[in-house]
Amino acid sequence: MIFRIFRKELLDTLRDRRTLMTMLVIPILVFPITLNVFVEISKSYEESASKETMKIGIVGDKNQYYTEQLQQIPEAVGPKKIMVFQDSAALRKALNQDQIQLGLLVPTQAAIQRKNQTPVNLSWLLDASEVGRSERSEIYSSYFKAKAESQRLQELGLSPDQIKPLSIQTINCASEKKMVGQIAGGFLPYIFIAFGFIGCMYPAIDLFTGEKERGTIETLLTVPVSRWKILMGKMLVVVCSGMVAATCALLGLFVSIEFLDLADNKELLEVIHSILTPYFILSMFALLLPLVIFFAGLMIPIAIYAKSFKEAQSIITPLNILVVLPAMVGFFPGIALDFQTVFIPVVNVVLATKALIAGTLSWAYFLAVFALMCTLALLAISLSYRQFGKESNILN
Amino acid sequence: MIKATQLRKEFPLSRQQRKELNTTDTIATAVADISFDCQPGQIFSLLGPNGAGKTTTLRMLATLIKPTSGQIEINGIDAIQHPQEARKHIGFLTGSTGLYARLTPIEIIDYYADLYQVQSKQREERKKYLFDLLNMHDFLHKRIGKLSTGMKQKVSICRTMIHDPSVVIFDEPTSGLDVITAENIIKLIRDCKDQGKTVIFSSHIMSEVDLLCDELAIVHRGQLKFLDSMITFRERMKANNLTEEFIRIVQAPITTP
Structure with missing residues (x-):
């Protein structure tokens, strides 16, 4: 029953x-549905962000050292346009009005610091709430770093392995x-x-x-x-x-x-x-x-x-x-x-x-x-x- | 047959209900020690105004609720001790009965036939008899939700009678129905009587009772105010008509022995 x-x-x-x-x-x-929509949306955001022409404003790059380095970065990373600003106030204003998407502040003593082999402090200015901007600045930074490091090692006559006295690995034993x-x-x-x-x-x-x-x-x-x-x-x-x-x-x-x-x-x-x-x-x-x-x-x-x-x-x-x-x-x-x-x-x-x-x-x-x-x-x-x-x- | 002895039903009152009824009593007596017999081949009518205790009495007879005290016998079976056994003999139909809107009449009838454990040969005979009698063939496979009130009432009747019960309980069966649909119910009640079934039905409409019943019980505030045959009721009538007499009895002060 x-x-x-x-x-x-x-x-x-x-x-x-x-x-x-x-x-x-x-x-x-x-x-x-939800996973598909989520994946598709994030993919399309990533794609559109990588295709977007990034206008980069630079201040203080007197002998155009970093401007040239930026120009050398392959276009595959994403299209870019470089604009030079007189001072940081003008650069900030342009950034706020979205005339540029990234701003690079180069210290006035950058050339001397490089010559004296002391660290050069570059600063990126960006609106992190906009998709793709942080990612693009990180890519450019890694190019700058790699270039600066290899140049410094060359000047000191050292190989990369010589400045790595210790290598520590973590091995995950979990399945x-x-x-x-x-x-x-x-x-x-x-x-x-x-x-x-x-x-x-x-x-x-x-x-x-x-x-x-x-x-x-x-x-x-x-x-x-x-x-x-x-x-x-x-x-x-x-x-x-x-x-x-x-x-x-x-x-x-x-x-x-x-x-x-x-x-x-x-x-x-x-x-x-x-x-x-x-x-x-x-x-x-x-x-x-x-x-x-x-x-x-x-x-x-x-x-x-x-x-x-x-x-x-x-x-x-x-x-x-x-x-x-x-x-x-x-x-x-x-x-x-x-x-x-x-x-x-x-x-x-x-x-x-x-x-x-x-x-x-x-x-x-x-x-x-x-x-x-x-x-x-x-x-x-x-x-x-x-x-x-x-x-x-x-x-x- | 139905035999009700000293039937009593009390309901506990919640704080909210006490407030609404403006009382300090913790229990409400819906039915107060009423006794009556219903014989096969007779129509017994329970007449009373709204809230008199008719539905509670019929629900106790149908084994839906248990009485606080008293006894009920259905065809000699103690319905309080053996409700399931008693239910095999009972058909119960109320005016407010609903049906499963997403099922078809044939699905509902088969479902209830299964629940009443009607054997397949008897089931087919009963279905044929009832479908012919109620002229149901045209809408047997349509969903209940798409049927008219009259058609639904026919399905309800068929569901009540599929197991050929010997005791049929109708609780205000014509309430809210149009004249044609109500006529089907009245015809069914008469048919039940002709077939020798025990029929009890409740109503608050005197004309309906006059038309059908052999034995009459008038209840008011859970108590029996009159219990005798319809013939005696007419003979003892002091008012000008049946309805006035019913009102006179209901409004008469309660006499305690």
Whole structure:
């Protein structure tokens, strides 16, 4: 009988456009679209910035030493036009009026400083809030530095190796998998927690508050089926919706990385492929399932209590923030699964998934998180059952 | 048959409700120790003004809510101890009943037939009988959301009767319906009586009661003000017409034994 109720509720839910949007369409499309748009925009900004003719104003370059060096820099770096200013005030004014994009201040004693082999302090003036200007000034600076250094070494009769008495290397012993787990591991659980929650939201409201609002609950409760079976049939749909939304979001992310060339780093792709093993996927879903049941069990009592769709939505939406905020813990470095964090719901799933990606999750911690989440899921089911049994809740 | 004995229902009052009702009582008595029997092949009517306790009484009979005290028997089954068993015999229809707007009539009927565990042969027979009777064939596969009020009411009737219940409970079934749709309901109530079913229905419209009922109970503020046959009600009538008599009874002071 639970399965019969589940079938009907699923059919009803799948015909609801709003639920379909939050369960399938948005999770599948959100990452391909947002990542694609983000990558395309930043690419186009970079391209337009590199093609932009940079007007460079120079002050104090008496014998045109740096002007000549600037002219020697290849055009491949980006087109440029050099303008000479009488003083720094005129240069600043031109910069503020965007007549020039970069200003170079050369000290008046630059030639003497070079001759005396003391450092020459050049200054770039620029508006750092504009895209590409800092980057272009850094490129020009590196040209100046390289030229000055090789000239100084030549004057001193030294080779580059002679001024490098010590070389220190740092060798990262962590596996690529662990590095990905550490850097990107917080992102994955955040996605499935956020979408798992959103996926549960509309079906929970529709199947419980909606049933009260439409006046169908009375007839449903007069059928010879126990209330816990009715609750289970409905709850299964809510949980399925949450699982489907979370899976679709992950699928969308995977499609973005795999087929839209958003991650052009081959090594990173290899690491992602090595992470996506049946063991990893099964373990992740083992953590996700009790979490989604827990979410459903939190939302259903609210949906049962609420008298209207609006009221249910106004209570559940702030709950979303309460649940999703702890999920962001995965973004912070240094927080790991330990004896304390293992007992914090949501946080424990995030940290366990992060460790799972890095390949550092121990069986003891995995089982502890799984057991705790299953216990919470059962408590949430029992809370839902208590609320569903209350006469004051089920009849408006 | 239905047998209600000393049926009582109390609801706790929240602080907000106490404030609204201007009372210090922590509980409200919706139904106060009422008893009556409904026999098969008879139409029993529960008549009373709004807020009299009719819906609460019918909801208790339909096992939707539990009485605070008292007993209910449905075809000899203790409906308080064994509600699921009792529900197999009950068909419940209210004027405010909704339907699943995204499903079609046939999907709803099949769903309820499954929930009532109607065997496939009996189900097909019942569906054919009800679809013919209510002339539903033209809209069986259209979504409920696209149907007229009359069509929806037919679906509600069909859903109520698919398991061929021997006890049928109607809670203000014609409330808010147009004359033609209301006529379908009245015809259904009469059909149920002719088929020997136990029928109980609530109303606040005296003319509707006069048209249909054999036994009458008038309730006011949760208490029984009159319980006898319709014939006796007419015989004892002191006012000029039935509606005036109903008002006279309702407004009469409560006599305590």
